[in-house]
Amino acid sequence: MEKMKHVAVRAAALVVILCLGLLSWVGPSPASAQTKKMRVGMVYDVGGRGDLSFNDMAYAGLSKAQKDFAGKVEVKDLEPTAGGENREELLRLLAGEKYELIFGIGFLFTDSITRVAKAFRGVKFGIVDGFIDKEPNVASLLFNEHEGSFLVGAAAALKSKTGKVGFVGGMKIPLIEKFEAGYIAGAKYVRPSIEVFSDYAGTTGEAFRDPVKGKELATAQYDRGADIIYHASGGTGIGVFEAAVAKKKWAIGVDADQSLTAKPDQRAQILTSMTKRVDVAV
Numbered sequence: 057m058e059k060m061k062h063v064a065v066r067a068a069a070l071v072v073i074l075c076l077g078l079l080s081w082v083g084p085s086p087a088s089a090q091t092k093k094m095r096v097g098m099v100y101d102v103g104g105r106g107d108l109s110f111n112d113m114a115y116a117g118l119s120k121a122q123k124d125f126a127g128k129v130e131v132k133d134l135e136p137t138a139g140g141e142n143r144e145e146l147l148r149l150l151a152g153e154k155y156e157l158i159f160g161i162g163f164l165f166t167d168s169i170t171r172v173a174k175a176f177r178g179v180k181f182g183i184v185d186g187f188i189d190k191e192p193n194v195a196s197l198l199f200n201e202h203e204g205s206f207l208v209g210a211a212a213a214l215k216s217k218t219g220k221v222g223f224v225g226g227m228k229i230p231l232i233e234k235f236e237a238g239y240i241a242g243a244k245y246v247r248p249s250i251e252v253f254s255d256y257a258g259t260t261g262e263a264f265r266d267p268v269k270g271k272e273l274a275t276a277q278y279d280r281g282a283d284i285i286y287h288a289s290g291g292t293g294i295g296v297f298e299a300a301v302a303k304k305k306w307a308i309g310v311d312a313d314q315s316l317t318a319k320p321d322q323r324a325q326i327l328t329s330m331t332k333r334v335d336v337a338v
Contacts (some may be wrong), residue, residue: 093130094157096121097150098338099143101162103265104135107291108318109311110264110334114161114184116312117338140261144168151176159184159338163231164261169194184334185231197337201231202238204330205286208308209242211328212284213250215306220251222277224270224296226289227263228256235288235310235330253277257292270295278303284327286310294318300325 098118100111115133122131132155134146143160147168150158159182160169166186173181173191181194188194212221223239225232236254243250255273257263270292274285278299285300286308287293293310297318300307307322309315309329318326 093128094125095130095132095153095155097153097155097158098131098133099146099150099158099160099165100133100135101164101264101290102136102138102140102261103291105133107265107294108314109293109309110290110332111161112317113312113332113334114159114338117335118159120335121338138262138265140164144172147172147181148175151179156180157182160186161334162186163229182338184337197334199332199337201288201330201332202234202241204332205235205238205288206242206245208286208328208330209239209244210246211242212239212286212306212308213243213247215327216247216250216283218281218283219247219249220253220281220283222253222274222282222285223255224273224277224285224287224289224293225254225256225263226258226292227261228259232256232288235286239286251281253280253282257289264290264292266292267295267298271299274299274307275303278305284308286330288330297322297325 103111105111105115118131118133122129136143136146143165147158151172157180161184163186165183166188169181169183170188170191173194177193182197184197187196221243223236225236240252243252257266257269270289274296277285284306285296287296288310296307301322306327307325309326311332313331314329315323315326
């Protein structure tokens with residue numbers, strides 16, 4: 057009987073030890089766990105917020121996450137210099153400040169994120185419109201821009217009274233050429249005889265933040281007979297809308313529903329928009 061008591065005492069002691077060990081393994085109490093917030097950082101593309109398009113959609117996604125996970129997420133967003141020369145510096149700044157998830161908005165971040173991701177393996181990165189497949193801590197967020205562009209191309213061709221429509225792109229790169237190709241294909245699918253004018257604002261990142269150039273290109277296309285112009289040019293597209301108002305012609309927005317985000321006097325000239333849900337991806 058005495059031996060059985062010793063066994064029972066030892067068994068009870070073992071259970072207590074195991075329970076204490078399990079509690080320490082599980083981690084902090086719910087109260088302390090609730091105080092820890094996930095830190096999310098974002099660096100915008102050239103032009104930053106206020107483009108009524110690409111960057112503003114990214115900001116909308118970040119804001120929604122902050123609202124949906126109130127008290128659980130801490131966010132910080134940064135804008136690069138006009139030419140974007142300090143992209144990598146800003147990414148390293150956020151990583152050094154212990155942000156756990158960092159987004160680079162735009163394909164121009166490809167090289168910078170690749171280098172910073174190698175230096176900060178414990179940090180997760182997301183790049184919008186860029187493709188990085190060799191770094192395990194990077195997610196590439198890509199879209200089928202040509203598909204939506206096909207649809208607005210078809211809409212433009214069906215709406216056009218002159219049989220001439222236009223396209224204004226930002227930086228002449230394969231990504232923006234996808235928008236152009238889809239637009240032309242859609243227009244010619246429903247109206248093979250349609251004439252499509254195409255122009256680009258430039259060959260550097262500045263081409264996405266030059267509304268003066270956008271207005272110049274759009275005005276020239278309207279003067280050639282185009283009665284609808286689709287833009288894929290970020291902030292440069294604001295100039296396209298200004299030209300549409302001046303010429304009393306149609307324009308087609310991009311990324312966001314720009315009939316809601318453009319200036320009040322421009323909204324009536326926006327036929328439709330090819331929405332690219334960067335906000336959802338973020």
